[in-house]
Amino acid sequence: MRNRNFLALKIKLSVILVSTSWSVFANTKTFTSEKLETADSTPKQVEIFGSKSEVDARRDSIAGKIIIGRKSIEESGVSTAADLLKRHPAVTVSSNGKLGLMGMPGHTQILIDGIPATGGKDPLELDVVHIENIEIVRSAVAEFGPFGSAGTINIVSRKINRRTTNSLRSSIAGGPQGSGADIAWSTSMFETGSPYSYAAQVSLGKSRQHKFESSSLSAQGGGNFMTLVERNATDRREDVRKLLASSTFAWQRDTENKFSVEPSAFVMLSESTASTASAWLPTDRGPSASSEISRSPLHSFSLPLKWELTLPKRAALTLTFSPTRFSYRKDLDREETFVSLPPRSQQNLQGSDRRTDVLRANYSRRLEQHALKAGITQLRNREDTEYRSFLNGLPDASLNTFGTSKTGTDDKISIFAQDEWRFSKLMSINLGISAERRKLDMNEGIFKTRIRYSVISPSANITWRQTTDAKDQIRLGIARTFNSPFNDQLSARPTINVWSPCPAAGLCGANTPDFADTVGNPGLRPERAIGLNLSFEHYIGEDSVITVELFDREFKNAIGKHLQLMPVPWADSPRYVIRPENLGTAWSRGIGLEAQINTAEVWKGMPKIEVRGAVSFAISRISLVPGPDNRVAGQSPWTVKLGTGYGFAVIPLKIGFDMNLSPAVWTRSSEIKRDYKNQRFDLGFDGSWTVDPKTKLRFNIDHLISSNLDGSEQLLDGDGTILLRSASRTVEPKIGLKLEQSF
Numbered sequence: 001m002r003n004r005n006f007l008a009l010k011i012k013l014s015v016i017l018v019s020t021s022w023s024v025f026a027n028t029k030t031f032t033s034e035k036l037e038t039a040d041s042t043p044k045q046v047e048i049f050g051s052k053s054e055v056d057a058r059r060d061s062i063a064g065k066i067i068i069g070r071k072s073i074e075e076s077g078v079s080t081a082a083d084l085l086k087r088h089p090a091v092t093v094s095s096n097g098k099l100g101l102m103g104m105p106g107h108t109q110i111l112i113d114g115i116p117a118t119g120g121k122d123p124l125e126l127d128v129v130h131i132e133n134i135e136i137v138r139s140a141v142a143e144f145g146p147f148g149s150a151g152t153i154n155i156v157s158r159k160i161n162r163r164t165t166n167s168l169r170s171s172i173a174g175g176p177q178g179s180g181a182d183i184a185w186s187t188s189m190f191e192t193g194s195p196y197s198y199a200a201q202v203s204l205g206k207s208r209q210h211k212f213e214s215s216s217l218s219a220q221g222g223g224n225f226m227t228l229v230e231r232n233a234t235d236r237r238e239d240v241r242k243l244l245a246s247s248t249f250a251w252q253r254d255t256e257n258k259f260s261v262e263p264s265a266f267v268m269l270s271e272s273t274a275s276t277a278s279a280w281l282p283t284d285r286g287p288s289a290s291s292e293i294s295r296s297p298l299h300s301f302s303l304p305l306k307w308e309l310t311l312p313k314r315a316a317l318t319l320t321f322s323p324t325r326f327s328y329r330k331d332l333d334r335e336e337t338f339v340s341l342p343p344r345s346q347q348n349l350q351g352s353d354r355r356t357d358v359l360r361a362n363y364s365r366r367l368e369q370h371a372l373k374a375g376i377t378q379l380r381n382r383e384d385t386e387y388r389s390f391l392n393g394l395p396d397a398s399l400n401t402f403g404t405s406k407t408g409t410d411d412k413i414s415i416f417a418q419d420e421w422r423f424s425k426l427m428s429i430n431l432g433i434s435a436e437r438r439k440l441d442m443n444e445g446i447f448k449t450r451i452r453y454s455v456i457s458p459s460a461n462i463t464w465r466q467t468t469d470a471k472d473q474i475r476l477g478i479a480r481t482f483n484s485p486f487n488d489q490l491s492a493r494p495t496i497n498v499w500s501p502c503p504a505a506g507l508c509g510a511n512t513p514d515f516a517d518t519v520g521n522p523g524l525r526p527e528r529a530i531g532l533n534l535s536f537e538h539y540i541g542e543d544s545v546i547t548v549e550l551f552d553r554e555f556k557n558a559i560g561k562h563l564q565l566m567p568v569p570w571a572d573s574p575r576y577v578i579r580p581e582n583l584g585t586a587w588s589r590g591i592g593l594e595a596q597i598n599t600a601e602v603w604k605g606m607p608k609i610e611v612r613g614a615v616s617f618a619i620s621r622i623s624l625v626p627g628p629d630n631r632v633a634g635q636s637p638w639t640v641k642l643g644t645g646y647g648f649a650v651i652p653l654k655i656g657f658d659m660n661l662s663p664a665v666w667t668r669s670s671e672i673k674r675d676y677k678n679q680r681f682d683l684g685f686d687g688s689w690t691v692d693p694k695t696k697l698r699f700n701i702d703h704l705i706s707s708n709l710d711g712s713e714q715l716l717d718g719d720g721t722i723l724l725r726s727a728s729r730t731v732e733p734k735i736g737l738k739l740e741q742s743f
Helices: 002-026 050-060 070-076 081-087 397-402
Strands: 066-068 109-112 131-137 152-157 165-175 178-190 196-220 226-252 257-261 264-280 289-302 305-311 315-337 344-366 370-391 405-421 427-444 447-464 472-483 527-540 544-556 559-566 575-582 586-598 609-622 638-647 653-662 665-670 673-677 680-692 695-706 711-716 722-729 734-742
Touching (some): 050 527, 081 653
Antiparallel strands (some): 178 196, 226 264, 305 315, 315 344, 405 427, 427 447, 472 527, 609 638
16 A cells, blocks of 8 residues: 555656646746857867866756766776765765765676676776766666666766877775785877867776685574574685776767777786684584685777767767677696595686677757757677586586586667757656567577666656746656566576585585575566656756655566575575566665865855765665565665865865765565665875976875674574674775876
8 A cells, every 4th residue: 555655646746747747848938058068059069177177067967867077086086986986975884885866886887888897897996087977867768778776877978188298197006905016098189270189098907905804694593592603714815907098089070970980999808815723513514724815817809980960950879899809717736624524625616708889879969959869789798608616626516517618699779769848937747668589599508598678767857947047956857667587686506605516426415595696587577667856956056956856666576595405406495596586566765965065155255175974864665575674685774975175275185075974784585584784984185286387196004994794694593593694894995197298
């Protein structure tokens, strides 16, 4: 009944706003919106520079699109997209450290240039030297496709500037838990009157992480006392080397035709070692010591080709073909010693080659009151992965049914159409529809996975202000969206827990819930959602805005991780496994207060201090998971973030700090499993010294004050025993120094 009443409220609110918009339209004379084109009606790219333009662009965007422009990126002094987004009030940092919108990282869509990342790149780990701007939309718009139930973060690749520029950044960082160094260079060559232009960016980095973790496993039987079962301490070191080079070569053939090629290459090598000392009761239950060595090289290369065609009547067509080739290898060796048993060794080898081809066509046309967009994208991803697993030097027979290879073809066709209709100076509407059809065929030994589905997502965003010069604005967004399962979530091939391996001679035996295997679910269905965002924005001056936003999401076929005991093809008796499941219906509702303020605009006579912050509250429930704590994974009951920046008038120094806080939280994922995350508090400090107009020195202290990353898992065994596994990792400060030069 509660959900029905809320749905009725959403329908009534939509009808009222649409009726109001029609009334305003019927009583308002038509007008000519501000032109963004040149006198010859050729569409012109709008470049966002500085906080003033960003705030104005947000106010003018019907869907409330937030843009972090190139100037803000350069002034931030951060190195990666993740560090940049952590500072922004619109982005929440959950108790597990993941970034998302509205506290739902698992439902936030992250794109690069409007499509999911290819070539093994983690979008959030991209060096900012490769980023032109970042777009954030908490509602849904058709141009970003039918996915992203909690909004979209779109990272736009670096473009050619309309001026010749060169910049160089070098940095070092270190602390008790690791060190690193990187260098980034960018250049752009553009001459007025020349048909040729060029831009390139290169980032090279090396880092070493040193983590010391401790954990314990305790059991509680019929009494109230916990008995220690296992305790271990792990010393882990990881070395990562990265190289990313990207460039753009453009040729303006004439006023209508522009051709460009944008090659990029990415190379990463990760090497890690870990040693664990363990104590067990009884002593023969597990190894007394273990060690792991892994090596994972990754290579990818992309060669996008683009044709931009300017059409009559203020229209434009862009055709892009982007082939990507990706190669990944992972070698893992594990050695274990026991008190009263012979030593045991495990070896896992994996080699994966993927080919991704993307063909896109985007059309746009601007009329006096309309901005039309439409597009179609065809993506084909082909994968060929080889596996080799050994126990004590012999092939792992428990995985024979899955063969030694996995092959698959994933075909997607996506289309969208969108109209931004500014039918009065007081009200505008963004109407769109997007759709995707997916065909996935995957072969893993005797297991054949065949996925077919089509989804359609309508969306509507409305903005309204009382007068043309009003500082206040109301937005409403309603959309039907989806979450599509990843390929790994559909794979039938398991990852067998290293603490409960199978004998090399045959199938596995039983395991316990604390040492569960992980596996995908070929029967997983796409998650459907109906979403509503209602916000009130108050603009102050040119750089300040305060936003209050309500959101609601209703999910069907909600996707979550589920721990269960079930028959499996790699064992002769049921084993505990963790796999993705459709957990029935779910809902999430919340409210957020966000502020981006220049104090000189709010209080006359005050010095110019940048203040940014956000407070959010949310509740959520999942129907097929018993309570309490059956909330959407990753969503905290509340979060707080605060940041400041102040530039001194008498010296060329600017300082600032950023703080993120989220509470300790329990999350229940199944009938027998609950997870606990400790309160998360993190405070960082940064500063910059302008040596001259072309040279800037930056310094920062990450985790200046930070809480430890403590967590627990509570499991209910089949015989009523409660198992509690606790883990802890200390977080230490890290000091960094950067030198930036332009020439």
